[in-house]
Amino acid sequence: MNEEEQKALDYHEAHKRKREAIESRADRMKFKKYTRKNIAEIRYFISGETLDKKVSISQADSENGSPQYGDMIARNPMNNEDQWLIAEDYFIENFELKEDED
Numbered sequence: 001m002n003e004e005e006q007k008a009l010d011y012h013e014a015h016k017r018k019r020e021a022i023e024s025r026a027d028r029m030k031f032k033k034y035t036r037k038n039i040a041e042i043r044y045f046i047s048g049e050t051l052d053k054k055v056s057i058s059q060a061d062s063e064n065g066s067p068q069y070g071d072m073i074a075r076n077p078m079n080n081e082d083q084w085l086i087a088e089d090y091f092i093e094n095f096e097l098k099e100d101e102d
Contacts, residue, residue: 038077039098042086045071056084 001009047069051057055073057066070088072095086095 040074040095041077042072042074042091042095045069045073045085051085052083054081054083058085061085061087 045051045067049067051067051073061067061071064087066085066087068088070091072086072088072091074084074086076082
């Protein structure tokens, strides 16, 4: 293979790798369905309660009136300072109480 052919091959290989990287990035940007592996620690939001700043509330939930009656507050069992609000409808659809295994 001469130098010109090698340059053409290198160009095409580089272009192929770039295209694969773009496709891979596009795939990583797609939302996929995952199941949860761990238990979440969740409590009720109490109407009138002033939430600590450590409780994250999404913009979408805020725009829908949260925090409000029926919403829940979740925390990371490994870091109790990591807390977030779960809107009532999402909670009802996606969570159920884990029964103790005594």
